[in-house]
Amino acid sequence: MMQTPVTVPVSVDSETPWVLPNRGIVGMWCLIAAEAAIFLIFVVAYIYYLGKSLTGPLPSQILELPIVGTICLLSSSLTVHAAVSALRKGKVQRCTLALAVTVLLGAAFLWTTAAEWHHLIYEEGFTIRTNLFGTTYYSLVGLHASHVVVGLLFLTAAFLFSVSGRVGEVHAERLEVLSLYWHFVDAVWVVVFLVVYVLGR
Amino acid sequence: MAKEAPVLEAIDQTAPAGHSSGPGVVYEWLSTVDHKKIGIMYIVYALIFLVLAGAQALLMRIQLAVPNNHFVTPQVFNRLFTMHGSTMVFFVGIPILFGFGNYLIPLMIGARDMAFPRLNAFSFWISAFGGILLYLSYFAGSGLYGAGSAPDVGWFAYAPLTAKVFSPGHSTDYWTLSILMSGIGTTGTAINIVATVICMRCKGMTMTRLPLFVWLLLVASCMVFVAVSPLTAAQIMLTLDRYLGSHFFDTQAGGSAVLWMHFFWIFGHPEVYILVLPAFAFINEIVPVFSRKAIFGYPAMVAASVGIGFISLSVWAHHMFTVGMGPAGNTFFVFSTMVVSVPTGIKMFNWLATIWGGKVRFRTPMMFAVGFLFQFLIAGLTGIMLSAAPFDWQLSASYFVVAHFHYVLVGAILFALFAAFYYWYPKMTGRMMSETLGKWHFWFFIIGFHLTFDFMHIPGLLGMPRRIYTYEAGRGWEYWNLIVGIGALVQTIGTLIFVYNLVHSYFRGKIAGPDPWDAWTLEWSTASPPPLYNFAVEPTVGSRRPLWDLKHPEDPDSSYE
Numbered sequence: 001m002m003q004t005p006v007t008v009p010v011s012v013d014s015e016t017p018w019v020l021p022n023r024g025i026v027g028m029w030c031l032i033a034a035e036a037a038i039f040l041i042f043v044v045a046y047i048y049y050l051g052k053s054l055t056g057p058l059p060s061q062i063l064e065l066p067i068v069g070t071i072c073l074l075s076s077s078l079t080v081h082a083a084v085s086a087l088r089k090g091k092v093q094r095c096t097l098a099l100a101v102t103v104l105l106g107a108a109f110l111w112t113t114a115a116e117w118h119h120l121i122y123e124e125g126f127t128i129r130t131n132l133f134g135t136t137y138y139s140l141v142g143l144h145a146s147h148v149v150v151g152l153l154f155l156t157a158a159f160l161f162s163v164s165g166r167v168g169e170v171h172a173e174r175l176e177v178l179s180l181y182w183h184f185v186d187a188v189w190v191v192v193f194l195v196v197y198v199l200g201r
Numbered sequence: 202m203a204k205e206a207p208v209l210e211a212i213d214q215t216a217p218a219g220h221s222s223g224p225g226v227v228y229e230w231l232s233t234v235d236h237k238k239i240g241i242m243y244i245v246y247a248l249i250f251l252v253l254a255g256a257q258a259l260l261m262r263i264q265l266a267v268p269n270n271h272f273v274t275p276q277v278f279n280r281l282f283t284m285h286g287s288t289m290v291f292f293v294g295i296p297i298l299f300g301f302g303n304y305l306i307p308l309m310i311g312a313r314d315m316a317f318p319r320l321n322a323f324s325f326w327i328s329a330f331g332g333i334l335l336y337l338s339y340f341a342g343s344g345l346y347g348a349g350s351a352p353d354v355g356w357f358a359y360a361p362l363t364a365k366v367f368s369p370g371h372s373t374d375y376w377t378l379s380i381l382m383s384g385i386g387t388t389g390t391a392i393n394i395v396a397t398v399i400c401m402r403c404k405g406m407t408m409t410r411l412p413l414f415v416w417l418l419l420v421a422s423c424m425v426f427v428a429v430s431p432l433t434a435a436q437i438m439l440t441l442d443r444y445l446g447s448h449f450f451d452t453q454a455g456g457s458a459v460l461w462m463h464f465f466w467i468f469g470h471p472e473v474y475i476l477v478l479p480a481f482a483f484i485n486e487i488v489p490v491f492s493r494k495a496i497f498g499y500p501a502m503v504a505a506s507v508g509i510g511f512i513s514l515s516v517w518a519h520h521m522f523t524v525g526m527g528p529a530g531n532t533f534f535v536f537s538t539m540v541v542s543v544p545t546g547i548k549m550f551n552w553l554a555t556i557w558g559g560k561v562r563f564r565t566p567m568m569f570a571v572g573f574l575f576q577f578l579i580a581g582l583t584g585i586m587l588s589a590a591p592f593d594w595q596l597s598a599s600y601f602v603v604a605h606f607h608y609v610l611v612g613a614i615l616f617a618l619f620a621a622f623y624y625w626y627p628k629m630t631g632r633m634m635s636e637t638l639g640k641w642h643f644w645f646f647i648i649g650f651h652l653t654f655d656f657m658h659i660p661g662l663l664g665m666p667r668r669i670y671t672y673e674a675g676r677g678w679e680y681w682n683l684i685v686g687i688g689a690l691v692q693t694i695g696t697l698i699f700v701y702n703l704v705h706s707y708f709r710g711k712i713a714g715p716d717p718w719d720a721w722t723l724e725w726s727t728a729s730p731p732p733l734y735n736f737a738v739e740p741t742v743g744s745r746r747p748l749w750d751l752k753h754p755e756d757p758d759s760s761y762e
Contacts (some may be wrong), residue, residue, distance in 0.1 A: 023316040023400035030392040030426060037430030038437075041464060045438065045449060054455045128447045132455050135447035139438065 024177040032184045035147070039188050042143055043195055046136040050200055053131035059200045062124050063137075069112030070193055073148075076105035077186040080155070080179045090169040092162065099159040102182070106152045113145050137196060144192050147185050154178055234318035235733060236303050239325050241629060243300025246329055247293045248700075253336075254288035255696060257281045259689055262653075266686035268674040275670040279353035282668055284335070286356025287376065290472065291383045292332040294614070298479035299390045301621055302418045304629065306394060308724035308731060309412045311403025311740040316396035320389050328386030331379040338375035352376035355668065357469060358439075360450030360461040365443050374443060377436050384433040391425035394418055403723075405742035410762075412722045412745070413496060416503050417482035420510045421475045427514060428471035435464035459524055466517035474513040477609065478506065480617035481548060484570050487624050488552050490720045491567035492559030495746060495758070498551040505544035505551075512541040522593040531590045538588035545581060549574070564718075565639030569620035572647050576612030583608065583658070598668075601661025607654050619646070619699065626703075627717045631729045632710030638702040645695030652688025656681050721746035 083098035117138075120126045128138040158178060161167050167175075230238060261281050264272045273281065303321065307314055315321045335352075342350040352372045354362050363373050398411070398419045411419075438449040439461075448454035450461045489496045496502065518526060518534040526534075552574055561567065583605040587593050596602060619642070626634045660678040672678055716725040726748055727736055744750055744758035 018404045020400045020402060023396045026399050027317060027320075027392050027396040030395050031388075033423075034388050034392070034426040034430045037427045038434045041431045041434035041467075042438075045460065048457070048460060049455075052455050128441070128445050132448050135441070135449055135456075139441055139447065139449075143437075 022173055022177075024174060025180065028177045028180045032180065035184065036188075039140075039143065039191070042136075042140045043191060046140050046195055046200065049132040049136050053133045055131050057124065057126060057130070057133070059133055059137070059196070062120060062126055063197060063201055064116075065197050066112055066116060066193075069109045069116075070189065072105045072112070073109040073186055073189050076102045076109070077183055079105065080182045084172060084176050084179050087167065087169060087175055088172040092165075092167060095167065095175075096159065096162040099155060099162055103152060103155050103159055106148060106155065106182075110145065110148055110152070113141065113148075140192060140196065144185070144188055147188070151178075151182050151185050155182065234314075234322045236307050236315045236318065236321060237629075237731065237735075239321050240300045240302075240304030242329075243296045243303060243325055246332065247297035247300060248703075250288050250292040250332055251297070252696075252700070254285050254293060255693070257285040257288070259693055261285065262686040262689040264671065265682050267683065268672055268679050270671050276350075276353065278670045279355075279668075280351040283352050283355050283376070287335060287352070287380070288332070289610070290356065290476075291380055292328075292335065294476045294610070295383070295387050296328055296332075297618060298421075298476060299387070299394075301483070301625070302394055302422075302479060303390070305625065305724055306397055306415055306418060307401065308628075308727070308735055309415050309722050310398065310401060310406050311723050311736060311742065312397065312401035313735050313739075314401075315393050316401055317393050321393050324386040324389030324393065326386075327389070328383050331382030331386065334375060334382065335379035338372050342372035342375060343370045357465050358461075359465075360439075360456075360458040361452050363439060363443075363461075364451060374440070377439050377443070381433060381436045381440075384429050384436070387425055387429050388433075391422035391429075394422040403736075403740050403742060409500075410742060410745045413485035413499065413502055413506075414482040414722075417478045417485065417506050420506045421478040421482075424471050424475050424478075424510050424513070428468050428475060431464050432468035435461065435468070438464075459521075462521055462524065463518070466520045467514075469520065470517040471513050473606075473609065474509055476614055478509070480573070480614040481506070483617045483621040483624070484552060484573055486720075486722065487566050487570045487620050488555050490624075490718050491562045491564060491570070492556045493562070494555055494559040495721075495749075496551070497554035497557075498547075499745065501547055502551055505547040508544040509541060512537060512544070516541055519588055519593070522590045523597045535588055535590050539585060542581060542585055549578060549581075564623075565634070565636055565643060566620045566624040566718075568640070568643050569616050569623065572643070573613055573616040573620065576608060576616060576650070580605065580608035580613055596661060598666055599661040600665045600667055601658050603667045604654050604657035604661055607657070612650060612654060616650075619643075622699075622703070624718065625724075626706065627713030628724055628729050628731070630707055630710070631713055632706050633713045633717060634702050634706040634710060638698055638705070642695050642698040642702060645698060646692055649688045649691030649693075649695055652691060653685050654688070656684045656688070660685075716748070719752075721749045723747055726751070 079098045079102040083095045083102060086092075086094035086098055126134055128134050155178065158167070158175060230242065233239065260273060261278065264270055264278060303315065306312075338351045342352070350370065350372050352358075352375060354368055354373055354376065358373070358376065362368060398415055402411075438447070441447040442449050442451060442456075448456045450456050450458060452458055485496060485502065515537045516534060518530060519538045522531055522534070563571075583601075587596065587602065587605055623634050623639055626632075660681045663677050663681075665672065665676075665678050665682075672682075713729050715727065715729050717729075718725070723740060723742070724731070726740065740747065744762050746758045750757035750759055
């Protein structure tokens with residue numbers, strides 16, 4: 001056995017700054033990578049099964065373009081960005097307002113999805129069991145909607161903290177982590193929109 | 202850099218004083234967010250499952266040892282190979298490797314904990330509950346209606362066998378949900394490892410100075426994001442099929458059974474590399490220390506690891522040559538599979554070049570490492586044989602394939618794991634493992650291994666399919682299967698010696714001291730076992746071998762890098 005002192009060198013010179021990335025942001029990018037892979041598989045399944053349903057209805061017969069919902073969700077990306085940049089400058093009130101608008105826009109999007117599903121299920125009688133189109137449509141859109149729900153829960157929490165005065169400039173980076181997730185959910189919607197409502201129809 | 206630096210004592214003498222006892226200890230372990238405790242829990246939980254799944258393998262080998270045997274029923278046999286495979290991959294392989302990663306990465310990069318300690322605890326517990334859920338199926342697989350039954354659909358659970366019609370009851374759901382939970386835990390830990398390596402490094406620990414162990418776990422964790430997620434997605438689809446009546450893999454409604462194969466193997470093959478990269482990581486640390494030389498070709502090793510990570514994402518369909526993908530698909534996957542052997546070969550040569558001319562110390566870790574090198578080479582060669590589609594058409598789903606991948610999983614990964622146990626056990630417990638028992642373990646295990654898996658290739662070449670329950674005499678398979686069974690027994694003896702050694706050394710082992718192997722990475726600079734906060738003072742690093750610099754101030758590595 002070697003005799004070695006249990007020692008660690010300690011640096012005396014600290015002239016070179018040692019800066020590492022924010023762990024929250026790195027962690028969120030990793031989560032986004034993993035989530036993107038999950039969505040990719042569902043999108044692949046959707047495209048693979050396009051036109052392979054043995055029975056109707058076809059997408060072109062029952063799907064309508066969700067223009068209002070899309071506008072709401074995409075503009076919520078802008079408002080969450082506004083919230084982060086307001087908080088960076090220390091403008092807590094503007095941040096609270098922007099968060100409130102974001103939550104409302106996200107909720108509006110969810111409402112349009114819910115209305116669409118209600119219409120499809122109760123008026124068209126079109127469910128996940130109907131055919132392959134139903135299977136892939138409900139799972140892909142549902143997976144996205146569940147991510148919107150998670151994002152909304154966190155955004156609402158952030159809004160509540162903000163409105164009760166517990167958020168300050170120091171939390172800007174944390175809010176940025178959350179906004180990254182929200183941007184991702186929006187970006188996924190662009191893909192879902194193109195695949196399901198444009199390409200798939 | 203380290204030369205001028207003043208040196209501080211790292212051990213806080215008050216550290217071990219705070220031990221509680223009785224229920225306090227249980228609470229401490231259940232509620233801990235310390236990466237070292239979580240790492241040890243990962244390892245212990247994986248060891249328990251290793252023994253369980255090993256026992257299942259032994260039962261299967263007894264069943265197959267002689268022709269026309271009825272030691273277990275066919276139903277039990279199906280459950281045995283399903284549980285053996287699922288357990289070994291999801292509840293032994295991943296947790297034990299992440300356990301070592303959890304324990305060692307913060308120590309090696311000079312950090313006090315992982316980036317997200319609470320996420321770390323969450324990931325561990327959800328994986329652990331996944332494993333428990335899988336085994337709960339033995340009692341609850343048929344719900345409240347009758348006796349339990351474990352899943353029996355095979356570890357890759359091909360559709361449409363997993364459909365509700367063909368697999369009634371809940372055993373398949375237990376399998377799906379437990380794999381889903383394990384996937385969530387794995388992804389959580391992978392996120393944690395990447396964030397830790399990127400954001401928690403101590404001063405001076407640039408990416409080019411990271412120990413290769415850390416590099417390889419970084420690559421493996423990045424692979425988890427893109428490889429485990431498809432499995433999670435596929436399991437969600439299967440659950441929807443079974444519970445909500447969707448038709449993803451329902452061939453009656455136009456669904457595709459081949460799509461499940463693609464989704465499963467998009468996970469399944471990178472998974473092999475996720476398991477083998479940490480094994481490489483162990484060897485990368487052990488071979489240089491016991492050869493008394495710095496690792497040969499550090500940049501090439503890093504590049505090869507990243508290369509393996511990328512290439513391995515494009516090889517999955519070599520599991521599906523017999524499906525009939527057509528010449529273009531087959532050619533692509535033959536080519537990509539053969540290409541992945543290039544970076545692997547680079548690693549092989551670098552390890553050999555590290556040993557070459559070194560002053561090799563044949564302690565137990567090094568013996569297992571050399572066993573790894575030899576067996577991994579053979580496993581790679583049979584892999585190249587199987588990568589040729591026409592050869593694979595002959596031998597797909599035969600015992601040749603089983604022998605090949607067990608050569609990788611046991612001959613390479615398990616040997617590397619044993620090496621890691623002997624090497625880092627002193628750091629984790631403060632005591633050395635017994636060398637005598639270690640050598641007995643090594644010789645029993647390597648002889649048993651070669652008896653089992655060398656001779657398992659032959660019945661495969663003679664046409665014995667995998668997963669068969671029994672076979673008739675007179676096909677030329679019986680002697681080979683008997684030898685394979687005897688080998689399994691010899692390996693069992695070796696494993697029992699190992700488990701005894703683990704327990705015995707914990708109480709009676711020689712006190713190790715902080716640095717028993719005269720090693721060079723940061724984990725050996727702190728006490729064994731390390732205090733809760735790892736380092737009293739955050740270290741500063743000037744080269745790839747910070748402890749070499751410290752021990753040899755007259756000739757530090759930092760002056761060459």
